[in-house]
Every structure is written in structure tokens, then in C-alpha cells.
Amino acid sequence: MSMVRAVRSQSGLSGRVDWTYVGAVAGLVIAGSLAMLSAASTTSFYSSILQKHFIALTLGVTLFTLTLAFNYQVFQDQSKFMYGLAILIVAATLILGRISRGQRSWIHLFGFSFQPAEMARTLVILALADFLDRRARRIGDLSTLLLALGICGPVMVLVLKQPDFSTTLTFVPAIFGMLFAAGADLFQLVAIFGFGGVAISVPLIYTICQLRYPLAAAHSLPGMILATSRMGFATLVAIGIFCAIGLIVWRISSWMRVQIKPAAFAAIPILLSAALLSGIVVHRQLKGYQRNRFVAWIAPQSDVQGAAYNVIQSQIAVGSGGMWGKGLFSGTQSQLGFLPERHTDFVFANLGEEMGFWGTSLILGLYMILLWRIVAAARLARDRYGYLVCAGLASTLAFQLTLNVGMCLGLMPVAGVPLPLVSYGGSSLLVTLWTLGIVANIYARRYALL
């Protein structure tokens, strides 16, 4: 019971807790629970959902409070353990996990099931923050950047192996946000993440061309892009053009006596070419359902019964809610089963239908307050470690919010990313509350005196 004593000994703590932040969290949990419970009311295992949700909520609130009780710097001290734990749980999932919906992403222990990927993400953030703090003086070096990626890479690869593409995707903004906030060299950062971005967008562009111009002539631009999938002559030509442009720009700049490192000119074409090649590889590796999600995003009208069904039904749900909504438990889209995944990934659409604009803007507003307070916590943090942890969490949370809400509103492709604190999911709720507890802790201990 040393923890209880610790809380008592720091009697001034409650005065330093960010109550706006706690209020936003509480508001999200309450509003989210209402929406989620309404959406789940038509499922056949409603009572089981209710039970699991409230157990997870109770545990989560306890964890939030407990996390607040001790100094967060413990996490920095134990960062190697944190990292080891992250690797351990995702590896264990791959070995011990049970397959459900084609994914091996659940661990069943002592009658409880747990999805470790989100917890691994928070652990990676904690470990990475420690690493970047140590490398503060050499933050501009390429080696720092590469090592940071080297730290996160194994965990991400293991999660991708499940295969859980969406959760892997949520690692990216956390890492980028932390590197960016830590002060990494912008050129290197943009180059590396640009590389990744191109690698992802190439299959996207390819899919667009396939959908919009399936019969494009070979000499037209879409036709050339379609030809790249064969990794043939067109790709080599594209790489050649990149190199030539780089060379020409370098010559011009040297004539104009502009002082720019020649390496930069070499880097741009090499990176772009590599990105293009990797894009092709990614495109060939992309699974059928992932491609369908792209299709559903790009051309939602193309196949209503198929992949785009979810997108359209979700938009109908949100739009038909109007200003005041149809009332809790009486949304036709969700209660009659038109809205898919209505208590998990599409819970925001259900909320939009039943609570209308005031409900959705309330949730969005609470989220913005939450993010604002996390950023404030970062700014006020007593050390670089706290600053980085908050920046990473804000980035990943904002990314999840954008992806999930954007998906419900038809702005983003369908990715299986839940809305934290709102979507049903016991382990997600538990981990999110614990993570937010760390932020509260960082804020509460913003003065070095404590």
C-alpha cells in the first residue's frame, strides 16, 4: 500500500491536476458510453457488452488515478523494460493469440481477452521519448532519425504481421510527431516520411487510375502509371527523369552561385525513385480487402452492396441526424441494422444520427479541448521526456480522431481505427485511460519542485 501513502504524502497534488482536462476525458467517456450503449442495444450480446464495458471503465478509471499517483519519470527510468514489454506482448500475441476475423490480435489470459497493439504503441512512445531525450544534443543527426525508426520498427513489423494494418498506421504519426517536436532535421524528416508517403500514395494513385481510367491509352499519363505495375521500362524512364531534373537543378544553382549542398540534389531523385519502386512493391503486397477500402473511399458509388456500403450508410446516418438528431435509441440507420460496426468503428456515425449536430460537435469539441490540454501539458512539462511523451500522444490521438471521424464523414478511407474513449473495446478503453493518466501526471508535476 505504498502507493496510497504516496498519494497522501503529496497532498498538494489535487490542486495541480488539470481539471479541464479531466473534465474533457470524463465528458468523452460519458457521451461515448451513451452513444456506444445505444448503438449496441440491437446486438444479441448486449448484456455482455454492457458488462465488459463497465468493468473496463472501472479498471480504466482506477488505472488513470493510480498513474496520477506516482511520478511519471518512473517510466523514463524503466524505459528499457517498457520497450522489452512492448516487444514481448506483440510477439506473444503472434504466438499465443487466437485468430478472429483473419487477424491474430487477441491474447486470452485467465478468462480475459486483451488486444495488446494499442498498449504496445504507448509503450513505444514512452521508450522513444527516453531515446530522443538522451540524443537531445545530436537530434539533428541522421543517425538519431534512423535509430529512432530502428527502435519502433520491430514492434510495428510484429503488429503488421498480425496483420493489423490500421493500428500499425497509428504508430506513424506518433513517431513523426515526436521526432518533429524533438527538433529533428526537417529535411531528413520530410525525406524519410515523404518516402513512406510516396510509398503509400503510389498504390493509391494506381488504384485511382485503375478505377477511373481502366482503358487509358498507353501514352497517356494514367496509362503510364498503370504500366508501372509491371516495373518495366516506364519506371526506369521515370527514375531517369528524376535524376536528370536533379542534375539540371544542381547545374542551374551552381551557375547562379546559390550555396546548396550537392548532396541534397542527389538525395531528392534517389529518394523519389526509391519511393516509386517501393510503392510498386507495396501495391503488389496489398491485400484484396485493403484495396477494396481504397475503392470504397475513392468511388463510393461504384459498388453500393460491396465495400462502399459502409461509407454510404455511415454518411446517411450522420447527415440524417440533422441539428438535434433522432434521439438516443431511435436512429433508424443504426437500430435497423443499416449502419455496420455501429458500436465499434462507426460509433461516431451512430452518435451523429441519434444526437445530431449538437452531439457530434460536443464530442468533437471535447476532443479538441483534450488535445489542447495535452499540448498545454507538453508545453508546461518539467522535462524534455514529458514534453515528448505528450507530443507523441497528441499526434497519435489527433490522427485517430481524424481517421475515424473522417471515415464516418466520407473524408477518409475505411480503416479499422476505433475512436478512442468512445468506441466499444475494453482493452482500448483501458489503455487509453492509462495513457491519458500519464499526461495528467506530466501536467500535475509540471513544477520541478515536486
Place this chain on the structure above:
Amino acid sequence: MNTRGAPIPVERLEILWYVIAAAGLVLGLRLAQMQLVQSAEWRLAAERNRSQMIHQNAPRGRIYDRHGTAVATNAPAFSLIFLPGKDRRRSDLKPLAEELARQLSRDPAELLESLEQAVREESAIRIAENLPTQTFFRLSELKTLYPGVDLIKEARRYYPFGRFASHLIGYMGKMSQREWRERKPKGYRVDSRTGRLGLEKIFEDELRGRDGGLRMEVDAQGRLKRKLEEIPWEAGSNIHLTIDAAVQKAADEGLRATATGRGAAVAIDPRNGDLLAMSSQPDFDPNAFLSTDPDEVKSTVVDLSEFNNAIAGAYPPGSTFKPIVGLAALSEGRATVEDSVFCPGYYELGGRTFLCWEHKGHKRVSWLMGLAQSCDVYFYTMGLRTGGAAIERYARAFGLGQKTNLPAFKGEKSGHLFGPDTRKKSGRNWWYDGDTLNLAIGQGELTVTPLQMAIAIAAFANRGSVWRPRYTQKIVYADGRPEYSPKSERLGLVPAKESAWDAVQRGLEVVISSGTGGGAKIAGLIVAGKTGTAQNPHGEDHAWFVVYAAKPGEPASIAIAVLVENGGHGGSTAAPVARRMIFAHFGMQDPAAPLPPPVKKPLPVTPLPVLPHGALR
């Protein structure tokens, strides 16, 4: 406080915050756009999603005869419908199609195709219509097994007399894809039935009611959840005909009983041109098109004879043309009733021999005997005296060679007038005496329709009034518009002397009382007519009989033309049909006929409940 010496780049955090805020702003704006600006459209989409309209066919307007007997009405029927769910998979449809095919004895591939169409179009379809009540409970089981299958009660067309005035009333059928696209704006659905022939087609707009329906809430599987709204149907407008069901029935049955069973019969009221009966054989049972047994529908369609002999069949009139020749001769003063002619059985003209039908010859005949015995030689002589041009003029005055302007009916033929004038118009200038002889006995190129002959004989009855046939007594509109009843229309008057009318009418009466038309003699009535046996190059002679009848002291109230294709002698084949019709018209019992079979009463028509929902959960 910097633990590792290097300063914390807080300005980077600011940028990060701006990016996050911008993302939030975009989401907020999109929310406002969808939920505040476009919400009406999305709400409409949600409404379309959750509700399914189950249409119920409104009862069509009824068709009555002149005495108010319903000849086309409605009966309650069950229809098996299928509501496609929103997230239905193709593979779910196959077992359903197989089960339905077994229950309804239909082709599973065909059923599967229509089920798939329903899923594609996202609208309810009728799998089977007009199901008999007995199958209701057996089929009710299906709806518990397969979501989306349901039974509804609605109105179907019912023709209580069955095979009755088929070509006049018409039948109901499905539309072709092209027709449906044209009619879609008028509120027709893909499985709506429309009038395909006759009055059902002509009065489609009037007869058709406004379909009602149930707007049901459905879930994503297509299961009906609850009723949202009931839209009551509106029945169509009723139409009262001038047809007399009894006369029509006599005509249909009489023709059917003849040797060949093919022909036409038309009855007209000579006082105003009202059509009393119009029959064409072979006919069909319009109920068969609405049968639940697809084989029966198929065979009906295959055997269907849409050809209406009464208006579209052109036949040489034969001897029934002789009264017109006689009227022309007498009225033009080319002959008197006393003038007699010797008939040796043949007539020689310029080395050619024209035979009389009675090869033994009629000896010496004058007008009455000439007409009564239908002596060809007498009419050869009269024809030559009168001349082809005058005969043609009179024939035209009786309306031959022109359409009778029967309102709205398609496919009416004008027949072909035969005479020097007509021939000149077709570019041929010759006209020989031999042609006059052929014309005088109603042969040669002369062809007429049974309807034209009915109007002509009616003109003999009323002394010259050529009526436009009228079949609509009144239309009683369902929407409260004032009744519509077309007026009788006289198209022309045959200019002939009163003495000539007297002589011809007298002659026509003698035909019945002591001539070839004895088969139509009826005690207590004045019956006047003419038989005809028209030579026909394609086979057996066509049998004709034209007749009018009156109660003593009253003007004639019925004029009939009967044609039996290849029936042989008019007096023996066609006259009995007319006789039946006259008896039916005057409401008399034929003493010569064997006791008629007990009249089969049409099935009682139960009135439809306004909104049946017993069939729904």
C-alpha cells in the same frame, strides 16, 4: 528546464498544434455541411433506406352492360411479394428461389433472375400474383423461413362471364420494358398490368385506379418491422356500355355452336346506332391471362386470336347485298315491283353464261319472289337495268367501302367497294356488264365487314339512317367529374323514295316468312332479313345473315349481321345465331330450342376491404 542541455523546440509544438487544430476545423466544417446544410437530402436517403412501399393494386373500374350487369369486375387475391434486404448476398437467393420454384411449380432459374433484379433495383417485386385463397396457409410458412417474403391481399381483374365479348372487352397483360419506361411517369410499376386489347386498352386511363400501399419499416435484412403509413387505394372509373349481355351471350354461344365455330356477329339498335353485341370467334377467356398457373397463361397467349372478325374481317357480302341493288333499282325508277323476269337457271351475256344458284331455275319471278328466293337471274337483270354506277352510289350511301368510325378501336377495315367509280379511282377505266352482274349479286371485288353489314341492315330498318356505332353509354368518373356520355351520331342518310323503302322492307319480311330466311321466323315479331352465301376462292362458302326485328307497331329495335366463315348456307348456318340473339333481345324463350341449360350464375363478387392488412404481421 532542460535536463540534457539542448533547448526544447517549443515552436515545433506550436506548429503541431496548428496542424491538429486545422484537422479539427475541417472535421467540424464537414459536420456542419452534412448535418446542417445537406441534412434534408441525407434524411431522405435514410427514409428510403428504412421504408419499403408495398403497393397494392387498386381495383379497376367496373364495366357494365346496358342493364347494369357487370361484365368486368374485381376479385380479392393474394400476391406473394419479395422485399430485398439492403445487405443481402446473392448466395442467399438461390435456396429461396429453389424453394419458391417447388411451391409454385415454376422454373427456379427464372425466379432467381427476378429475385436478383429486385435486389439490384432495391424494390419489392411480386413473385406470384392472384394466388387462390387455398394456398394462403401453405405459403404463409415461407415468410417465417425466408426474410423478405410476404403475402399481401389486393384486387385482381375478374371477368364473371369468362369467354364473353372477348375482343370487345379485351384482357389484362404485362407491359414490355419499353412500354413500362413510357408509362413510368404515370405511376405504373414494373409489374403493373395494363389493358392489352379492346375496351380495357381504350379506357386504360379511366379504368385504372390509383394504387394504394403500405409503407413498411424494414431492417437491413428486408424483414418487415412495422407499418409506417397506409395509403388507401382509389378505385377506377366505371364504364357503362350499350352492350346487352344477354344478346352478346347469345351471339358468342350461337357462333361457337356453328359448324366451323369461326365468324362474327354484330347487333345494333337501328334507332340510335347503339352497339348491342359484337362477337368474334374464335375468342378467348380473359381470366386465363390472370391465372396463377403459368402454363395456362402461356398456352392462352400462344392460342390467342386477337383478330376481331367483326371489324377487321372483310368478306364478300354475297346475296346480303341484293337489298341494296333492289333499293337502287326501285328508287331510281329503273324497275317496278311488278316487273317480272324469267329465270331458266342461267343468264347469258355476250357469249358468257352466268348461273343462278338454283340451277333448275326460278321460272317467272317478280320483286318479292326474286328477293325471297334470292334469284340471281332476277338481280342480274335488275343490275343491268340500274347500272353499276348507281348501285355503287347506293352502296356508298350505306357506308360500304368506308370505315364505320367505331370509336377508338384499332384495326378496323374499310372493306372494298366495287363499281365503275372505285375502279376509275384505282386507275382502271374499264367497266363491263359482266362486272355489273357480279356486283348485283354481291360478288366480284366487293368486300364488307360484318359491322358494316349490321349498319346497312339497320339503315333498312330505320329507312336510311346510317349510324356511327356507339358502345359507351356513360362513364361514371371516380373523381367526381360529371358523367360523360357520347351522343348518337348519324353519319348519313340514304336518299331513296318512300315507295322503294316500303318495297324493300316488305321483301325482306317475305324472305323470313316464306323465303330462304325461314330459320329466323319468330311468332309475335316482325322479322325482316336476308340470307347470303358468299363464294370464297379459298374454300367453302361464307354464310351470311342480316336481319332486323321489331315488335308489331313499334320501330325495329335490333339489327343483326352474322357471318360464319366457311359456314355454307346462310339460311341454315347463320340464321339460327341471329334467331338466338333476337330471342335474347326481346327476352323471349325460344320454343323450338331444347330446354336451355340452367343459367350459370357468375361467381359472386365479394366487395374488397379497403385496406387489408391481415396478410401482414
